[in-house]
Amino acid sequence: MPPDGQRPPTVLISSAGRRVELLRAFRRTLEGLGAPGTRVLAVDCSFYSGAFHDADEAFIVPRCKDPGFVPALLEICEREGVDLVIPTLDPELPVYAAAREQFAAIGTTVAISAPEVAAIGGDKQHTHDWLVANGFPTVQQGSLADVQADPGAWSFPVIVKPRFGSASIGVGLVHSLEELAERAADPDVLVQSVAPGVEHTIDLLADRDGQCRVAIPRRRIEVRAGEVSKAVTVRSPALIELAEKLCAALPGAFGAMNFQVFVGDDPGQLAIIELNARFGGGYPLSYAAGADFPLALVQDALGLPSTAPLQGWQDGLVMLRYDAAVFVSDQHDDQEVDPQ
Numbered sequence: 001m002p003p004d005g006q007r008p009p010t011v012l013i014s015s016a017g018r019r020v021e022l023l024r025a026f027r028r029t030l031e032g033l034g035a036p037g038t039r040v041l042a043v044d045c046s047f048y049s050g051a052f053h054d055a056d057e058a059f060i061v062p063r064c065k066d067p068g069f070v071p072a073l074l075e076i077c078e079r080e081g082v083d084l085v086i087p088t089l090d091p092e093l094p095v096y097a098a099a100r101e102q103f104a105a106i107g108t109t110v111a112i113s114a115p116e117v118a119a120i121g122g123d124k125q126h127t128h129d130w131l132v133a134n135g136f137p138t139v140q141q142g143s144l145a146d147v148q149a150d151p152g153a154w155s156f157p158v159i160v161k162p163r164f165g166s167a168s169i170g171v172g173l174v175h176s177l178e179e180l181a182e183r184a185a186d187p188d189v190l191v192q193s194v195a196p197g198v199e200h201t202i203d204l205l206a207d208r209d210g211q212c213r214v215a216i217p218r219r220r221i222e223v224r225a226g227e228v229s230k231a232v233t234v235r236s237p238a239l240i241e242l243a244e245k246l247c248a249a250l251p252g253a254f255g256a257m258n259f260q261v262f263v264g265d266d267p268g269q270l271a272i273i274e275l276n277a278r279f280g281g282g283y284p285l286s287y288a289a290g291a292d293f294p295l296a297l298v299q300d301a302l303g304l305p306s307t308a309p310l311q312g313w314q315d316g317l318v319m320l321r322y323d324a325a326v327f328v329s330d331q332h333d334d335q336e337v338d339p340q
Contacts, residue, residue, distance in 0.1 A: 008038050010039045010083055010084075011026045011082070012073075012076070012085045013051060014043055014092060015045075015087070015089035015092055016042035016051035016058070017089070019088055020051045022279060025294045026086070027040045029292070029298050039056040041059070041082065042054075043060075046060070047060065069095060081107075083108065083109065084108070085110045086297075093122060096112045097115040109301040111254070113253045113254045114251060117251060117252055117253055117277050118277050121276055124164070125163050127274065128141045137270045139262075139273055141190060144183060144189055144191060146191070157175045159171065159194055161190055162186070163188040195262035199219075199220045200217050200263055201220060201261075201280055202217045203283055204216075204259075205255070205291070206247050208254060210247065211244075215239070218232060218233050218285050227281040228281060228282035228321075230320055232318045235315035236263075238268065242270060243259070253277075256278060256280075256293050258279070259274060259276065261273065285319035289317045290310075290314055291313040292308045292309050295308040295309075
């Protein structure tokens with residue numbers, strides 16, 4: 001519970017989109033503090049957002065790349081007494097990372113890593129180069145020109161993906177040089193070898209010293225529209241150790257993060273393919289398993305000692321996601337389609 005006289009704790013979910021489960025996890029955290037008047041707010045560039053309407057109060061803001069985005073958020077945070085902002089969308093991560101001190105100056109913590117970490121995760125070429133330079137296992141990667149210049153160095157099929165992108169948009173399997181040439185018009189296309197094994201996502205929480213407080217591997221069972229729909233937690237010492245090393249090596253990690261890694265038949269056969277400096281879409285599984293990131297982040301923002309349960313998370317817990325809906329009256333002029 002916050003000290004006497006302190007305003008009721010308030011959390012803001014940015015680019016709320018479909019993140020209803022994440023928003024509700026923070027609501028349960030705030031309610032558990034026992035302070036009256038706690039709120040979870042949401043902002044989005046569109047009225048048509050499920051989490052927007054599940055929030056205690058919500059606000060339409062410019063898109064994150066608009067020059068008015070940060071001023072709008074600063075005004076909302078100062079006016080509403082926001083203690084903690086949770087970024088959720090890849091394009092907004094570098095924006096928030098660059099503005100962390102502006103938010104801190106008005107008493108708001110943004111749960112975001114340093115700009116260098118946002119830059120590493122937001123550019124798949126940068127991600128690969130950083131992984132290789134720091135000795136982390138990853139896949140073979142190159143440009144279309146690299147493959148065409150030395151096709152013998154590659155085994156087909158290969159994966160093609162945009163250098164900048166998320167949610168598996170533009171990702172595909174290519175079976176020949178001729179098929180690969182059809183992507184020649186895209187200057188930012190990257191080519192990767194197909195990683196053997198099963199894809200896992202590791203949720204991790206970094207403290208203010210950049211150290212990993214907990215890592216929860218979850219094996220992907222099914223993915224729909226780029227986001228995991230079925231998964232199971234896996235207490236793998238090798239993956240947990242990899243997460244701890246990755247977190248420690250990143251220049252200024254803080255808050256919730258996740259990365260994707262393929263695990264081969266040999267437990268030591270690992271290949272990291274992606275890094276995200278934000279909550280993953282499948283984090284609700286880690287939360288249900290007992291790794292309470294929201295409580296840890298709220299207590300940090302409020303300057304309270306940490307009591308968040310983290311290490312005792314449940315191994316072998318399965319998540320089976322399903323569709324749900326929010327119904328609201330269409331009384332808004334904003335006709336933008338939710339970009340998420």
